[in-house]
Amino acid sequence: MLAATIQKDLQLLARDRGALISLFLLPVVFIAVFGAFFSDDGGGRRRVLVVWAADAPRPAAVVAALEASQLFELRPATSADEVRAAVAAERAHAGLILAADFDPAAGRPAELAIDEALAPPVRLPILGALTALVHRAVFPPPAGADRPVLVPRTPPGVQRVLRDVDAFQLSVPGNAVLFGFFLALTVGLAFAEERRWGTWRRLLAAPVGRWRLLVAKLVPYVLVGFVQFGFLFGLGIAVFGMRIGGSVVALVVLAAAVVLCAVALGLVFAATGGSEKRMGSIGSVSLLIMGRIGGAMVPRAIMPPALKAAGLLVPHGWALDGYFTLLVRDGAGLADIGPQLGAVLAFAAAFLALGVWRFRFER
Amino acid sequence: MAGASLLSLRGLGKDYGGRVAVGAVDLEVPAGTIFGLLGPNGAGKTTTISMIAGVITPSRGAATVAGHPVVAGAAGFAARRAIGLVPQDLALYEELTADQNLAFFARLYGLDRATAAARADWALGVVGLRERRGDAVAPYSGGMKRRLNLACGLLHRPALLVLDEPTVGVDPQSRRHIFDTIRALRDDGMTVLYTSHYMEEVAELCDRVAIMDGGEVIAAGTVAELVDRHGGPPLVELELAGDAAALVAARALAARHGALAGDDPTGAVLRLPRPPQLGPLLADVETAGATVVNLSVVRLDLERVFLSLTGHSLRD
Numbered sequence: 001m002l003a004a005t006i007q008k009d010l011q012l013l014a015r016d017r018g019a020l021i022s023l024f025l026l027p028v029v030f031i032a033v034f035g036a037f038f039s040d041d042g043g044g045r046r047r048v049l050v051v052w053a054a055d056a057p058r059p060a061a062v063v064a065a066l067e068a069s070q071l072f073e074l075r076p077a078t079s080a081d082e083v084r085a086a087v088a089a090e091r092a093h094a095g096l097i098l099a100a101d102f103d104p105a106a107g108r109p110a111e112l113a114i115d116e117a118l119a120p121p122v123r124l125p126i127l128g129a130l131t132a133l134v135h136r137a138v139f140p141p142p143a144g145a146d147r148p149v150l151v152p153r154t155p156p157g158v159q160r161v162l163r164d165v166d167a168f169q170l171s172v173p174g175n176a177v178l179f180g181f182f183l184a185l186t187v188g189l190a191f192a193e194e195r196r197w198g199t200w201r202r203l204l205a206a207p208v209g210r211w212r213l214l215v216a217k218l219v220p221y222v223l224v225g226f227v228q229f230g231f232l233f234g235l236g237i238a239v240f241g242m243r244i245g246g247s248v249v250a251l252v253v254l255a256a257a258v259v260l261c262a263v264a265l266g267l268v269f270a271a272t273g274g275s276e277k278r279m280g281s282i283g284s285v286s287l288l289i290m291g292r293i294g295g296a297m298v299p300r301a302i303m304p305p306a307l308k309a310a311g312l313l314v315p316h317g318w319a320l321d322g323y324f325t326l327l328v329r330d331g332a333g334l335a336d337i338g339p340q341l342g343a344v345l346a347f348a349a350a351f352l353a354l355g356v357w358r359f360r361f362e363r
Numbered sequence: 364m365a366g367a368s369l370l371s372l373r374g375l376g377k378d379y380g381g382r383v384a385v386g387a388v389d390l391e392v393p394a395g396t397i398f399g400l401l402g403p404n405g406a407g408k409t410t411t412i413s414m415i416a417g418v419i420t421p422s423r424g425a426a427t428v429a430g431h432p433v434v435a436g437a438a439g440f441a442a443r444r445a446i447g448l449v450p451q452d453l454a455l456y457e458e459l460t461a462d463q464n465l466a467f468f469a470r471l472y473g474l475d476r477a478t479a480a481a482r483a484d485w486a487l488g489v490v491g492l493r494e495r496r497g498d499a500v501a502p503y504s505g506g507m508k509r510r511l512n513l514a515c516g517l518l519h520r521p522a523l524l525v526l527d528e529p530t531v532g533v534d535p536q537s538r539r540h541i542f543d544t545i546r547a548l549r550d551d552g553m554t555v556l557y558t559s560h561y562m563e564e565v566a567e568l569c570d571r572v573a574i575m576d577g578g579e580v581i582a583a584g585t586v587a588e589l590v591d592r593h594g595g596p597p598l599v600e601l602e603l604a605g606d607a608a609a610l611v612a613a614r615a616l617a618a619r620h621g622a623l624a625g626d627d628p629t630g631a632v633l634r635l636p637r638p639p640q641l642g643p644l645l646a647d648v649e650t651a652g653a654t655v656v657n658l659s660v661v662r663l664d665l666e667r668v669f670l671s672l673t674g675h676s677l678r679d
């Protein structure tokens with residue numbers, strides 16, 4: 001009976017394009033878009049294209065100095081035009097053109113191809129660093145003048161929340177949680193459809209206990225939840241290079257709790273959601289709000305404290321804190337996410353209790 | 364009187380929030396018969412069979428099917444296995460194929476895959492849908508969906524097939540097919556409970572009939588028994604010819620002889636209890652300028668039985 005129900009519900013889901021899009025396609029799109037967005041802002045090394053006359057000593061010395069500094073992602077180019085075109089097309093932040101007769105002392109500086117309207121926080125560090133590096137390469141400082149003039153030191157107490165976090169460690173779990181909970185809507189609608197199609201009456205007429213019927217209707221979606229988790233995290237690792245610092249087993253356990261929680265919330269929708277139209281609108285809006293305050297869209301790490309606290313009113317916030325720990329902290333395991341796992345399971349139990357209490361087999 | 368009861372209802376009733384949908388129905392359905400449950404919209408037919416099928420929980424009373432009690436939980440499984448429900452509203456997964464629907468419903472009744480497949484094949488043959496079995500149901504015609512709906516209720520070969528208005532919205536050809544199927548199943552030993560608000564259907568198909576109105580069974584028996592008991596005196600039917608004025612005049616004169624207000628839109632048919640003498644009536648009709656082209660004694664029907672029992676028509 002259970003196997004038959006699972007098969008039937010999966011067959012139905014396979015033909016439900018809307019559900020497939022919202023469970024599998026949309027999260028991938030969001031992961032890619034948000035991941036790329038955060039990556040770009042993440043302050044990796046700026047890409048600089050260089051073209052230089054290889055046989056002239058001065059340009060070669062400059063390139064060697066730039067490489068040694070490791071401040072930029074240097075890319076050699078074959079012509080000055082290629083450099084300018086690459087900068088114009090935003091394939092590089094800047095380009096350095098070092099002609100054979102490059103000689104600043106004689107009034108022949110190099111050309112720096114850069115959009116002069118670029119935002120100062122991006123433009124000025126490039127300009128400043130390149131100027132200093134080229135200057136040193138061309139005008140070696142006299143003995144004693146190469147002493148450091150400043151020493152950077154981090155004062156104690158600085159919060160480095162997102163250091164060493166790659167963008168996909170935020171966007172993969174964020175969207176996996178946001179769209180993972182959309183499973184609840186799929187579950188709620190599946191019940192409503194069963195009633196609308198009249199097939200619910202056939203189920204009730206069958207020689208199957210009513211509670212077994214209810215469980216059998218939920219189980220297929222637990223499986224779908226696991227597939228969704230595997231798909232999104234798998235894609236995160238394989239395609240987006242997301243790193244998992246902690247225990248994979250703990251990650252799977254947390255995901256199982258999240259899936260249970262989402263399906264239990266689906267039962268609440270089924271029990272209280274009313275018509276499909278009402279469930280569709282109220283359900284998706286409430287899921288979006290829960291995702292928003294839970295930190296599925298804007299990382300909780302950079303939320304103001306009040307919002308961060310509010311996020312713990314929904315399972316999303318706990319789930320995301322758990323994922324964050326497991327992805328970012330090397331060696332983190334089940335013990336490190338105890339409260340988060342417990343909270344997600346508590347939400348699941350509460351949803352289940354509410355759903356079971358309010359669910360009506362007959363209407 | 365046919366054999367032992369396959370289905371028996373004792374004071375079965377259902378309230379919805381204090382409103383009585385079905386009062387207290389007593390009914391015996393003999394094994395091996397096609398039993399009609401006839402009643403107008405809202406009479407409580409669907410509510411009654413939903414209680415029998417275990418879809419809704421009765422507010423009072425009891426039912427047994429093939430000796431098994433209709434109760435909630437595992438104790439009621441034997442009764443459920445004995446019943447094949449064909450709901451009034453189609454109950455199909457329209458996105459799935461006929462085969463997928465049948466396979467699922469068969470396995471819901473505990474049949475293994477192989478048996479389920481064999482039964483699906485048999486049921487599709489019974490309703491004549493083998494050719495389209497691999498197609499999704501959604502684009503089927505209304506009649507085909509009705510037939511598949513019927514097939515889904517047959518898979519576990521129930522002792523009692525419960526059909527809730529299975530011919531609503533189907534063309535005469537599909538209706539004929541459904542009727543032939545039901546008779547063949549009865550001849551195979553299945554008992555059939557058939558609800559309808561078409562008295563012609565019930566009169567044609569059913570061995571026995573119960574008439575429902577306002578949540579109660581108000582009469583039960585064979586069609587002949589019901590007509591004998593409740594049909595009133597036989598009627599004479601006159602078919603007239605003539606222009607509109609003549610027909611109006613003839614109708615007015617005939618009213619003096621007790622003619623009933625007919626539901627014939629042309630006004631050319633008169634019905635009245637058979638008078639002791641036909642001569643004066645015929646003379647009056649001719650005086651009005653109309654001619655009698657046909658005269659017959661009408662068979663009493665369930666419609667009149669219903670009218671005489673309830674004071675209102677089946678169709679309103």
Ligand SMILES: Nc1ncnc2c1ncn2[C@@H]1O[C@H](COP(=O)(O)OP(=O)(O)OP(=O)(O)O)[C@@H](O)[C@H]1O
Pocket residue numbers: 363379383384385402403404405406407408409410411451560
């Ligand atoms: N779920 C329900 N809640 C409240 N009232 C209901 C419910 N189901 C049926 N009723 C009421 O019970 C009465 C009997 O309805 P039922 O559907 O059994 O009639 P029916 O004879 O099958 O009519 P139809 O020919 O229209 O199918 C109606 O007055 C109906 O409004």
Ligand SMILES: [Mg+2]
Pocket residue numbers: 408409410451527
């Ligand atoms: Mg009905």
